[in-house]
Amino acid sequence: MRIRAILFLSIFIFTCRQTYAVQEDFYDEGALRTLQLEFSQRSWWSWLRASSQTDENIVGTLIVDGVTYEGVGVRIRGMTSDMMTEDSQKKSLNIEIDYTVEDQRLMGYKTLNLINSYDDPTFMREMLYSNTCRRQIPSAKANFVLLEINGENWGIYGNVQQLDSEFIEDWFGDYNGTRWHASGGGGNFGGGNNQPGGRRLTEMANEPVVTEPGGGGFGDGRAALTWLGSDPASYEAEYELKNTKLDDPWTSLIETCDVLNNTSLADLPGNLEYVLNVDRALWLCAFEIIFHDDDGYIFKRGGDYGLYYDPETGQVHVLQYDGNTCMKWDNASGWDLFYREDDSSVPLMYRLMKVNQYRQRYLAHARTILDSFLTEEELFSKIDAYQALIEEEVMRDDKKLYSNQEFINGVEDLKEFVQKRRDSLLSNSELNQACHEIIAVNQEVTQNDAGQSLTITARLGDSVPVSSVDLCITFSSSGRFTTVSMVDDGQHGDGNVLDGVFGIVLPEYPVGTVLHYYVQATADDDAGTLAFNPAGAEYVVYTHTVSYAPADSSPVVINELMALNETTIADPQGEYDDWIELVNIGSQTVNLSGMYLSDNPENPLKWQFPDDTQIEPGDYLLVWADEDGQDEPGLHANFKLSSDGETVWLYDTDERGNALLDSASFEDLATDESFGRNPDGNGTMQILSVPTPMNPND
Numbered sequence: 001m002r003i004r005a006i007l008f009l010s011i012f013i014f015t016c017r018q019t020y021a022v023q024e025d026f027y028d029e030g031a032l033r034t035l036q037l038e039f040s041q042r043s044w045w046s047w048l049r050a051s052s053q054t055d056e057n058i059v060g061t062l063i064v065d066g067v068t069y070e071g072v073g074v075r076i077r078g079m080t081s082d083m084m085t086e087d088s089q090k091k092s093l094n095i096e097i098d099y100t101v102e103d104q105r106l107m108g109y110k111t112l113n114l115i116n117s118y119d120d121p122t123f124m125r126e127m128l129y130s131n132t133c134r135r136q137i138p139s140a141k142a143n144f145v146l147l148e149i150n151g152e153n154w155g156i157y158g159n160v161q162q163l164d165s166e167f168i169e170d171w172f173g174d175y176n177g178t179r180w181h182a183s184g185g186g187g188n189f190g191g192g193n194n195q196p197g198g199r200r201l202t203e204m205a206n207e208p209v210v211t212e213p214g215g216g217g218f219g220d221g222r223a224a225l226t227w228l229g230s231d232p233a234s235y236e237a238e239y240e241l242k243n244t245k246l247d248d249p250w251t252s253l254i255e256t257c258d259v260l261n262n263t264s265l266a267d268l269p270g271n272l273e274y275v276l277n278v279d280r281a282l283w284l285c286a287f288e289i290i291f292h293d294d295d296g297y298i299f300k301r302g303g304d305y306g307l308y309y310d311p312e313t314g315q316v317h318v319l320q321y322d323g324n325t326c327m328k329w330d331n332a333s334g335w336d337l338f339y340r341e342d343d344s345s346v347p348l349m350y351r352l353m354k355v356n357q358y359r360q361r362y363l364a365h366a367r368t369i370l371d372s373f374l375t376e377e378e379l380f381s382k383i384d385a386y387q388a389l390i391e392e393e394v395m396r397d398d399k400k401l402y403s404n405q406e407f408i409n410g411v412e413d414l415k416e417f418v419q420k421r422r423d424s425l426l427s428n429s430e431l432n433q434a435c436h437e438i439i440a441v442n443q444e445v446t447q448n449d450a451g452q453s454l455t456i457t458a459r460l461g462d463s464v465p466v467s468s469v470d471l472c473i474t475f476s477s478s479g480r481f482t483t484v485s486m487v488d489d490g491q492h493g494d495g496n497v498l499d500g501v502f503g504i505v506l507p508e509y510p511v512g513t514v515l516h517y518y519v520q521a522t523a524d525d526d527a528g529t530l531a532f533n534p535a536g537a538e539y540v541v542y543t544h545t546v547s548y549a550p551a552d553s554s555p556v557v558i559n560e561l562m563a564l565n566e567t568t569i570a571d572p573q574g575e576y577d578d579w580i581e582l583v584n585i586g587s588q589t590v591n592l593s594g595m596y597l598s599d600n601p602e603n604p605l606k607w608q609f610p611d612d613t614q615i616e617p618g619d620y621l622l623v624w625a626d627e628d629g630q631d632e633p634g635l636h637a638n639f640k641l642s643s644d645g646e647t648v649w650l651y652d653t654d655e656r657g658n659a660l661l662d663s664a665s666f667e668d669l670a671t672d673e674s675f676g677r678n679p680d681g682n683g684t685m686q687i688l689s690v691p692t693p694m695n696p697n698d
Contacts, residue, residue: 221345555586
């Protein structure tokens with residue numbers, strides 16, 4: 001049997017599903033939670049001040065949203081902010097939720113980082129920058145909290161996610177590799193070289209390099225993925241090993257530095273992407289330079305950024321970290337778009353910008369940032385929303401480091417930065433290179449008995465001629481993309497010859513295969529200008545899941561579901577768990593025995609209905625998505641739902657070929673908010689004003 005259907009694509013962001021049940025995201029940008037810290041020690045402030053030198057916690061109690069967390073550990077964090085605010089009580093704090101109570105979590109998180117926003121009278125810079133970066137690269141969640149200590153108001157703090165196991169699992173699905181933190185070392189302020197006279201300690205193969213002294217910033221580049229030789233001890237002195245699941249944690253980092261620095265430029269593209277996620281590194285460089293992050297990899301020559309080696313892909317990934325001193329116009333005018341490209345102690349710029357395909361990819365990402373992220377439309381509304389959220393508390397905070405007027409002026413300075421920085425960068429001639437447009441990407445699915453084959457087409461504009469159009473594809477959400485050519489010859493599902501539509505016919509894939517892909521077009525110009533669709537590739541891409549053939553019709557459909565059930569309805573065990581409601585819209589009793597529910601496209605037959613499960617005409621049936629598959633009484637699936645959004649599928653029995661009976665896709669459900677059909681049973685799925693489990697949707 002062959003069924004052909006045109007599908008319009010949806011863009012999904014590659015964020016890995018969390019492995020714990022999140023009731024509400026603690027890092028909700030629109031919420032201002034109060035954190036109440038209580039210390040019983042009479043001299044708690046003296047103990048806390050001493051923690052900045054000893055790194056030892058003092059024990060306290062934390063209360064958030066009426067929930068008490070006993071035995072948390074608290075200490076002062078941030079050497080620079082502590083030193084520069086010596087006489088102030090407004091210190092940055094680290095809070096370990098599980099310090100004395102093993103496995104204790106606050107809404108799924110075990111560590112909090114409260115920043116005092118030293119050098120930022122607005123409190124906003126890190127929140128704006130980090131939350132913008134995380135739309136493309138691994139970056140911490142961040143929001144605002146109000147802190148009280150022993151009943152006294154301590155004012156507004158930035159609350160920045162810890163780069164720990166939860167962070168890695170969010171982005172990579174599991175934590176089986178190695179994570180490092182690069183703090184920059186060296187401290188060669190203003191120089192940035194390893195030896196007097198400006199010569200690096202090591203030289204790249206066949207490329208002796210001398211860097212001139214000066215150039216601003218600090219750091220000697222030894223923690224910037226430079227080559228330090230083959231002895232692990234050299235790297236152990238520069239990179240802090242935070243955690244590893246591997247017996248030999250240093251080989252991957254050493255190999256990455258070796259390939260990055262010692263491979264000839266001609267051979268670099270064929271080798272580097274096996275050991276380093278180059279696309280992610282280019283995004284990091286573009287964000288740091290465009291947003292003028294003077295506390296990161298570029299400016300500090302390897303300071304304050306993270307690295308993670310993912311054994312699944314064999315690649316090292318860069319992690320954005322610490323953006324509290326970005327977006328300051330007083331220094332931004334001096335940063336060219338290719339800042340540090342001539343500085344050998346910053347190899348991600350010095351080496352990659354000399355390879356044209358990487359330089360053009362970097363430019364494409366810079367255009368996307370300036371088109372979509374660093375804009376008045378995008379940031380002014382967010383700045384205004386942040387100001388409305390925190391201004392009242394900022395004004396009554398008598399411990400803050402800046403005056404009320406400095407807060408107000410700082411908000412205007414942020415907006416001025418956006419305007420001036422854009423104007424400054426848009427004057428770059430390479431950035432202004434005439435760019436072609438990939439107008440649309442579509443796919444056609446051919447359904448076969450054993451799976452599906454796909455025809456993918458891309459329609460291009462005719463303003464700029466192109467030399468090639470490629471499909472970049474992978475079968476893993478974190479895997480390396482491979483490139484295959486698309487053609488405009490009228491023989492690959494692309495319409496007529498030379499009509500501006502390029503196509504490719506992919507082979508048949510088995511059920512459960514998840515394809516991630518984007519289209520890349522290279523202009524027929526001297527630069528080889530690149531354009532992508534989606535523009536956020538390789539993180540924002542198109543996805544397609546190869547599924548079983550859809551049934552012509554089904555009397556049983558998914559009618560309603562809830563991913564954050566706190567008070568709506570309890571299961572037979574008295575627990576408030578996620579649930580999925582089915583309804584029989586037919587006129588006959590349906591035997592569900594042997595049918596399947598799943599929330600995993602790679603495992604479509606994830607949970608099977610037990611024998612003798614029936615649903616009468618017009619009746620409703622609840623399945624508890626609580627990972628308690630063997631619980632009785634009730635129907636309990638072996639998966640939970642994510643409030644961040646996902647898809648639920650209903651498949652037929654093995655005997656009937658596992659036809660797809662129904663599916664429901666949702667996004668961002670709040671607590672006790674349900675997603676269901678309106679009208680009941682046969683309407684479109686939407687957020688319902690009132691949850692109605694086991695009753696018609698009203």
